[in-house]
Amino acid sequence: MNNQKEQLCNIILPKNQPILDRCLPLSFRQCLQQNLDKQLAILEQKVADEIALNSTYHCQYTHQQQRYQKLKAIKPGDLDQVFAYLNGQAIIPKIDLGKNQSIFVDHNDLLLLALYQESLQNLPECNLWHLLRAYYLERSELITQHLATLFENELLICQADLRQVATILSQITGDHQVVSWIANAFLSYFTLPMLQRYIVGRENKVWPFFAENLQFIDQALGLTNDTKGFKVANALAIVSLFPEVPAKYISHLLALALGTNQNLRVQAQLILNKIENIHLEVEKALIASKQEIRIIAINWLALLGATSSVERLYQVLAVEKKALVQATILSALNQLGQDISYYLSHEYLLQDAQKGLLAKKPISIEWLDPNILPNLFWQNGDSVAVEILYWWIVSAVKLKQPMGNALIDLYLGLLDAKSQKNIGQFILQMFIQQDIKTISDLTDEYQSTVIEAKGVLALIKYIDAYQAVQIVRPYLKQYTSRRSEICAILEALATIYHPEIIQLLLSISAGYSSNIVRKKAANLLGQIADNRACSVQELSERMVPTANLNSNGEIILNYGDRIFKALLDETLQLIVKNVDGKTIKSLPAANKNDNEEYVKACKKLLTNSKKALKLVIDNQTQRLYSMMCITEQWSYTDWHHYLYQHPIMNRLIQRLVWLEMDQNGQLIHAFRPTEEGAFINIDDQEITLNTNHQLQLAHGIHLPEHAISSWLIHFEDYKIKPLFNQFAHPKPNISHQVENKIADYFGQNIAVMTLKNRLHSRGYQPITDWDRIEGYSKSFPKLAIQACITISNYYRQMSTANETVKLYHLYFKQRIGLIDKIMHIENVPPIILAECYGDYQSLITV
Known part of the structure; x- marks a missing residue:
């Protein structure tokens, strides 16, 4: 111990305050009996269902029956022992509470006594002594x-x-x-x-x-x-x-x-940045024999912002022979506020490129012929020498950083906007084309080294996002086995902060066939969200695709000689208008004055936009409904920017009633945005929103009956179909719930097909145990809440068209850490409770 104290130097440890053992109230002994009685009652019903299931399907399940017998064998004397043990007044009782995992505990925490429905944890007298004793008795593996x-x-x-x-x-x-x-x-x-x-x-x-x-x-x-x-x-x-950092480490x-493992x-x-003058230790690595270590040290000094290292960096630059290290020093000096314009001049860059290209080029880039590189231009309009562009490509390949770096970004920033997009499109297309060539077209050597050229993808940072997605999607679909190459492309695309890219990453993270690629997309989304100081959920909400609609809600379709427009009609469908403003059924064929390539591109753009529009409307309708359920609030700024000014979201929010809430949570206005850009209340009066207030979607629990009726009439008068029904489900009466479960329709029969169809249409997914369906659940991820509707079980493979099941409970779970715990019914957000009760009720409504 003394040795460890010496190793800690001057670190002062906080005092270790002991937790005092104390007795639980006598009333908890009665609680143990109540917990046992409640579980026996529940298990009686489950035993009956298990017996009925065995009879129907000729099975021999005994799971519930065994659990019932175990609980029934517990006597009052056993509970006295448990109570004394929890208070530290007895040794651990010799009671088998189900530690055999095959008949242990299900998701409702049956076969537990003190821990049942957190009855112990909810006691004010409970502390760490009681809790750990209870776990050691009932779930010792934890x-x-x-x-x-x-x-x-x-x-x-x-x-x-x-x-x-x-x-x-x-x-x-x-x-x-x-x-x-x-x-x-x-x-x-x-x-x-x-x-x-x-x-x-x-x-x-x-x-x-x-x-x-x-x-x-x-x-x-x-x-x-x-x-x-x-x-x-x-x-x-x-x-x-x-x-403080222990000196021994x-x-x-x-x-x-300074090592190769980036994370x-x-x-x-x-950790080391805490040490005063750590930059002096880092500077020692500037003369390391390995080029990789020198580069890492340079980048670290840039991150430290150590202006005192500027002179040392200039000294190293003067003697450094490796072009890649020289480029890294320039990038660091730029980050440290130094003027490096001389090193970015056309003359210097050309000289640097010619010198760098004398060295042996990476074999992984030999497939790229410098003669096919696109013509690029500086911001002043001058042409970029092909040697400079090719040297940038070689440098990027050597750096092996698809996500780019400060130096490559600096180089790309010297180009005009069109050149930035052109080089990005060229590189992405060439990388993919090279990767998908067949073995017969390439030697094994080339085929195996394509991924070694992944650094070249750093040059796609300014590619048009729509073009990037169109190029990548077919590749993702057809070449799912190219996991490393796909991950490299995703890393590069993740540097483009655009709705189309965000949605691409979201779709991949949610359902791509490769687990590796899904995880990569999810990690990239997490990094983007962290950089934007928001959650991935918030990121997905802000980055809604526009389906190519501009800020005016139009798509300009340029034939060269003729220009058409596509825009949303009152049914949220894309319609096309000609130059005279007349609606036409579809885009016409090219005439002799049109550019055929433009016409082909316009038709493809319109087709893709229609597909994208449908996805956006479906996804965002579900998103807005979910946000109504969780009472999501927007600041006026976010609501105005991400919803009101968005060409598609603007049309969706016109079909809903909104609430303006003040800082105290008081309702100020109920209103609807109009197509003309006004905000009107139920009396058709135009209102002005306070920019300091919060906005949220209305629900039936917020408004009195007469206001609800008036809003429904309002939508009929304006011939507007609401995006979804905000006023269908009032808050239910929960006074008769038992064990935090609603059982209003317990035991009622319902056809399996009716059950599936109604719940699937409302966003529920089956709760399964292998082939057995135990119920259906719907998630509200932002609150980690899951609504569950349980049934008497049926088998997916053996169910028939006319089969019926018994409806059981509606209850709610919330994920805390790794475990889903049943919520106290009064803690369920009221709109979630109302909407899910409506779903539950719909199962017995004709």
């Missing part, structure tokens, strides 16, 4: 190999100092190696994103434990022979919490900070 789950899901444990958890667990279990369990949870079982979520706001609850047990960090960082399988990234995340962190490199650099 105290050992799955301890990470408790850290994710139990508030009392999350709020505790890890040292407190270790002390109490040691005394409860009698095992003094529990520090290893805790270390395993944080360094092995947690993924890095989970660990990072856990740490936020709990920094001082975590690092002192590891400061007192540095051997686990040593193992994770590979400073001992046994790493225990710990994750280096997790260890770095924990070390980053220390107020500095040299190892420097090696990681670990970033983590290590962030």
Whole structure:
């Protein structure tokens, strides 16, 4: 221990405050009996259903029957033992509460006593002693190999100092190696994103434990022979919490900070940035023998903003022989505020390119003939020498960074706008064409090195987003096995902040055939969202495609000699108008004065726009409905920018009633946007919105009956079909709910086909256990809430057209950490409750 204190230098550990053991109230003994009785009652019904299921399908299921017998065998004396044990007044009772996993616990937490429906956790007297005793009795695997789950899901444990958890667990279990369990949870079982979520706001609850047990960090960082399988990234995340970097780790962190693993490199650099004058250590790497290390050190100095390193960078630039390192130094100097215009002049760039091209070019780029490169122009209109462009390509390939870098961005910024788009389109097309050539067209050597040229994709940053998506989509569809190449293309596209790119990444992350590609798209979306200081959900809401409609809600279709326009009609369909403003059925064929290539492009554009429009309307209708359910609010600025000014969203929001709410949550106006750009209330009076107020969608629970009736008449008078019914479902009476479940239609029969059709149309998905359907659920991801409608089960493969099932409950679950917990019915957001009750009710409504 003394040795560890020496290793911590001057770090002062927070005091480890002990948690006092105390007794639970006697009333909780009665609660244990009530929990048992409730579960027996529920299981009686499940046993009856299981017996009926066995009879119908000639099965031999006994799962529910075994669970019922286990619970029925528990006697009052057993509950007395449990109560005494929870209070620390008895040893652990010898009661089998279902630790055999085959007949253990289902998603409703049956076969639990103290933990049933969080009855223990809800007691004011409950503390960490009682909670950990209960888990050790009822779900002991969560105290050992799955301890990470408790850290994710139990508030009392999350709020505790890890040292407190270790002390109490040691005394409860009698095992003094529990520090290893805790270390395993944080360094092995947690993924890095989970660990990072856990740490936020709990920094001082975590690092002192590891400061007192540095051997686990040593193992994770590979400073001992046994790493225990710990994750280096997790260890770095924990070390980053220390107020000072332990001296013993500095040299190892420097090696990681200059190493080839990009993720670990970033983590290590962030930790070392805390050290005063760390730039002096980084400058030592500027003369490293390996070019890669020199480049990493240069980029690190740029990130540090160390202006005191400028002189040293100029000194290194004067003697550096590698063109790639020279270019990186220039980029760093530019980031540090130095004037590098001389190095960006046409004369210098040409000289630099000619010198660089004397060296051997990468074999991975030999397929690209410099003679076919497009003609590009500087911003002053002068032509770009082909040697300069080809040297940029070679440099980008060597850098191997599809997402680009400051230097390539600097070079591209020298071109005029059209050239920026042209080079992007050319590079993307050539990369894909080269990748999809057949083996018979290419040698194995070329075929295997295409991915080695991925750095060239850094040059597509300014490509037209619509063109990029049109080029990439067929490739994604046909060549799903080209995972590495696809991921490289997605990395490059992710640098383009445009709705079409965001939606492409969203669609890939949600349903692409390759898990690797899906994860890559999801990670890229996360990075984009982080850079924009928003969530991925918010990002998807802001980046709605326009289906090629401009800010005026039109698509200009230029035939060369003639110009047509496509725009939305009152049914939200794209119609075409000629130069005289007359509606025509479709785009005409080219005449002798038209440009045939333009005509072909216009027809393709219109076809693609119609497909995109349908997707946008379907997706955004569902999104707006979901936002009504969760009472999502927009600031006036966001609402005006992302909805009102969007050419498609503007038409959708005209078909809905909106509410203006003040800072105190009071209703100011109910209104509807009109096609003319006004905001009108129910009396057809134009109103002015306060830019400091919030806007949200109206629902029947917000407005009195007469206002609802008036709005329905309003839509009829204006001959407007609402986007969806906002006033169909009032808030239900929940006073007769049992166990936080609504059972108003419990036991009523419903045809399986009716059940599926009605719930699928309302966005529900089946709750399955292999082939067995146990019910249907609908998710509200932003609140991590899931509405569940349960039934008496049917088998997908064996069900018949005339089969009926019994309707059971409506209840709601909310994900907390890794576990879905049944919500208290009064805590369910009122609109979600009203709408889902309406779905439940619709199943018995003719």
